[in-house]
Amino acid sequence: MQPENPVNSLRLFGGFARGSLKLISRGNRAYVLWLGFLAVLIASGVLAYLNQLRIGLGVTAMRDQVSWGFYIGNFTFLVGVAAAAVVLVIPAYIYNWKPIREIVIYGELLAISAILMCLLFVMVDIGRPDRFWHLIPLVGYLNFPRSVLAWDVLVLNLYFVVNFLVATHILYREFHGRHYIKSLVVPLVLLSVPMAVGIHTVTAFLYNGLAARPYWNSSILAPQFLASAFCSGPAILLVVMQLLRRFTRFEIQDQAIRKIAELMAYAMFLNLFLHGAEAFKEFYSNTQHLLYTRYWYWGLGSHHTLVPFAWTAVALNLLAFCLFIVPKARHNWILLNIGCLATYAGVYIEKGMGLIIPGLTPDTLGEIYEYYPTITELRVAAGIFAFGFLVFTLMLKVAVPISLGEFRRKEGAPSLAEAELVSTGD
Amino acid sequence: MDTEKTAQPSRRMFAKAAATAATGWILTACGPKRLYEVPKERLRTQVKALERKYRARYGKNVTVSDTGPIPGVEFAYALDISRCIGCRRCVYACVAENNQSRDPQIQWIRVMQMDKDKGVDFSHSTPYYNPAEVPEEGHFYVPVGCQHCENPPCTKVCPTGATWTEKDGIVVIDYDWCIGCRYCMAACPYGARHFNWAEPTIPSGELNPATHYLGNRPRMKGVVEKCTFCIQRARAGRYPACVEVCPVGARKFGNLLDKDSEIRYIIEHKRVLVLKEELNTVPRFFYFYAT
Numbered sequence: 029m030q031p032e033n034p035v036n037s038l039r040l041f042g043g044f045a046r047g048s049l050k051l052i053s054r055g056n057r058a059y060v061l062w063l064g065f066l067a068v069l070i071a072s073g074v075l076a077y078l079n080q081l082r083i084g085l086g087v088t089a090m091r092d093q094v095s096w097g098f099y100i101g102n103f104t105f106l107v108g109v110a111a112a113a114v115v116l117v118i119p120a121y122i123y124n125w126k127p128i129r130e131i132v133i134y135g136e137l138l139a140i141s142a143i144l145m146c147l148l149f150v151m152v153d154i155g156r157p158d159r160f161w162h163l164i165p166l167v168g169y170l171n172f173p174r175s176v177l178a179w180d181v182l183v184l185n186l187y188f189v190v191n192f193l194v195a196t197h198i199l200y201r202e203f204h205g206r207h208y209i210k211s212l213v214v215p216l217v218l219l220s221v222p223m224a225v226g227i228h229t230v231t232a233f234l235y236n237g238l239a240a241r242p243y244w245n246s247s248i249l250a251p252q253f254l255a256s257a258f259c260s261g262p263a264i265l266l267v268v269m270q271l272l273r274r275f276t277r278f279e280i281q282d283q284a285i286r287k288i289a290e291l292m293a294y295a296m297f298l299n300l301f302l303h304g305a306e307a308f309k310e311f312y313s314n315t316q317h318l319l320y321t322r323y324w325y326w327g328l329g330s331h332h333t334l335v336p337f338a339w340t341a342v343a344l345n346l347l348a349f350c351l352f353i354v355p356k357a358r359h360n361w362i363l364l365n366i367g368c369l370a371t372y373a374g375v376y377i378e379k380g381m382g383l384i385i386p387g388l389t390p391d392t393l394g395e396i397y398e399y400y401p402t403i404t405e406l407r408v409a410a411g412i413f414a415f416g417f418l419v420f421t422l423m424l425k426v427a428v429p430i431s432l433g434e435f436r437r438k439e440g441a442p443s444l445a446e447a448e449l450v451s452t453g454d
Numbered sequence: 455m456d457t458e459k460t461a462q463p464s465r466r467m468f469a470k471a472a473a474t475a476a477t478g479w480i481l482t483a484c485g486p487k488r489l490y491e492v493p494k495e496r497l498r499t500q501v502k503a504l505e506r507k508y509r510a511r512y513g514k515n516v517t518v519s520d521t522g523p524i525p526g527v528e529f530a531y532a533l534d535i536s537r538c539i540g541c542r543r544c545v546y547a548c549v550a551e552n553n554q555s556r557d558p559q560i561q562w563i564r565v566m567q568m569d570k571d572k573g574v575d576f577s578h579s580t581p582y583y584n585p586a587e588v589p590e591e592g593h594f595y596v597p598v599g600c601q602h603c604e605n606p607p608c609t610k611v612c613p614t615g616a617t618w619t620e621k622d623g624i625v626v627i628d629y630d631w632c633i634g635c636r637y638c639m640a641a642c643p644y645g646a647r648h649f650n651w652a653e654p655t656i657p658s659g660e661l662n663p664a665t666h667y668l669g670n671r672p673r674m675k676g677v678v679e680k681c682t683f684c685i686q687r688a689r690a691g692r693y694p695a696c697v698e699v700c701p702v703g704a705r706k707f708g709n710l711l712d713k714d715s716e717i718r719y720i721i722e723h724k725r726v727l728v729l730k731e732e733l734n735t736v737p738r739f740f741y742f743y744a745t
Binding site for chain 2: 083084085086090091092093095096150153154155156157159160162163168169170171174175176177178181234235237238239240241316319387388390391392393394395
């Protein structure tokens with residue numbers, strides 16, 4: 029076999045692409061319904077966004093007082109999800125712990141989808157998406173290293189490339205029945221570990237560095253971001269793992285799932301502890317900076333739109349912690365899944381709305397503008413999530429049969445490489 | 455591999471040439487660069503094109519100045535809190551002079567009504583006071599706009615370098631380069647920056663035709679704007695509109711580098727303060743108590 033020959037490589041890839049297309053275009057009823065559901069959400073999101081493009085960001089609830097809202101909240105949350113793939117990568121590659129190793133690739137696919145959603149959330153938030161190229165170095169001008177946003181642009185894109193390379197390389201090699209190239213994958217995976225920490229730290233610094241906003245200007249922000257990310261990312265993966273186990277021949281050991289749940293309990297403890305430390309500092313010192321924390325948990329005067337969300341998040345996080353820390357509870361599948369949902373929802377509230385809105389309310393001149401997302405914002409956000417899930421679903425549809433050895437290059441026809449399905453997945 | 459190399463030299467050369475051409479095209483053809491780097495001649499053609507565009511849209515003889523900073527001048531502002539009566543004439547003079555959108559409304563100056571027993575405390579202030587007559591008993595007023603900081607947090611965070619400090623101390627925005635991410639608005643401790651949440655509208659009759667490229671030329675949807683010390687006036691040796699209109703003479707403006715200027719006299723002889731001093735933004739906008 030001469031894969032170095034470009035013509036041959038191209039042919040091999042053509043076979044892979046055709047096979048993949050065949051795979052994703054076939055599926056049972058649940059699969060078709062799921063794709064249809066996502067398509068409807070995406071269409072609704074696109075329509076809402078087109079309207080926003082035409083009229084302006086005034087169709088959102090954002091105003092000069094609260095100049096970032098739901099979009100940037102979702103962005104922040106999803107950077108955490110993307111970073112969390114690292115939780116699985118560390119034990120898998122550094123300690124060579126087999127049960128987790130098989131599912132690392134799915135963590136990476138999740139990271140890819142999450143980063144795509146992050147980039148889309150930024151795109152829909154900026155006032156002039158037509159000028160996006162201004163950010164590209166050389167063509168435009170990237171204010172690096174002064175602007176933390178410039179750092180974020182760089183690390184997010186790099187993280188995307190690294191994960192994309194590793195995941196596609198491993199899968200593509202497996203498709204050809206060959207082991208991945210160790211000298212390529214291992215350094216990239218080792219690089220992706222500090223990078224995952226990096227993307228979330230840089231995103232935290234984005235807010236952290238603004239002295240104008242005391243709610244964000246606290247050094248606990250970056251560690252707290254990481255702690256909550258290590259809860260929410262695995263929460264999604266655990267649910268995906270169980271779905272895969274049920275609907276495909278893919279085998280995931282119970283101990284892998286339970287180990288991840290245990291890791292989540294520690295991360296959640298750290299998250300709650302850091303929240304507690306911040307709350308103590310704010311309430312005990314009782315300075316004017318307490319206003320923002322008070323707005324989130326108790327409201328200010330007659331303004332308490334967000335208070336129910338704040339306490340729901342606290343309750344959900346506590347519940348998740350209790351369910352994951354008790355071995356008996358996390359060994360019960362129903363309780364485990366309740367824990368996952370609670371984690372996901374709890375972190376989603378606290379990292380999205382709970383981070384952005386109180387950071388901007390009251391505004392720098394003391395005005396309280398109560399932000400609550402409009403239908404447009406909800407529709408656009410739902411569309412972006414649907415797109416992310418669509419990408420994730422399609423990638424799984426190809427990746428799972430490859431891992432199972434069901435989707436392989438046809439033997440004896442190396443140059444034509446017509447893909448063959450050993451047996452259908454469903 | 456070696457046979458490959460000798461067999462297809464033309465293909466390789468073609469690929470190289472195509473790549474070079476594509477890069478060159480992108481670098482030159484991607485429209486105007488940010489103003490900071492635009493050569494003088496190109497800026498002039500850009501400005502002329504803008505004038506034609508605005509004249510066509512507003513049916514008026516609009517001029518767009520590209521006057522640069524004057525050597526030896528650094529502007530500063532001072533506002534006498536003890537004189538301000540909270541009449542908001544400065545707000546509306548600013549809107550008219552600087553072509554701020556009428557619908558949706560944008561105002562670069564916010565006049566904050568403060569409680570006398572609380573002092574200068576934004577958490578006990580409101581811009582929405584509306585009595586029959588000002589000043590009101592028990593209150594005083596602090597108008598706030600861009601503080602033109604020497605250490606501006608807003609320019610530091612801009613990912614595209616679309617906002618910067620000019621040599622005369624004025625913090626400006628290139629409306630054609632801003633991508634509307636609003637990071638500068640999150641970074642500004644004074645709420646000075648405003649976003650065009652929809653297409654700004656100004657009736658042709660109300661448009662001020664004497665504009666500056668970095669100042670009061672008509673803006674577009676999706677970009678950030680703010681006070682420029684009336685750059686179109688200041689660089690032509692005139693006072694900003696808010697200084698001229700103030701009925702009680704609370705607003706002072708001048709050259710910080712000129713030892714005999716009024717602004718230097720105030721800083722050296724009056725009780726002066728800056729807003730949110732602890733943030734180390736070092737404003738060029740001073741507040742003082744003259745009486």
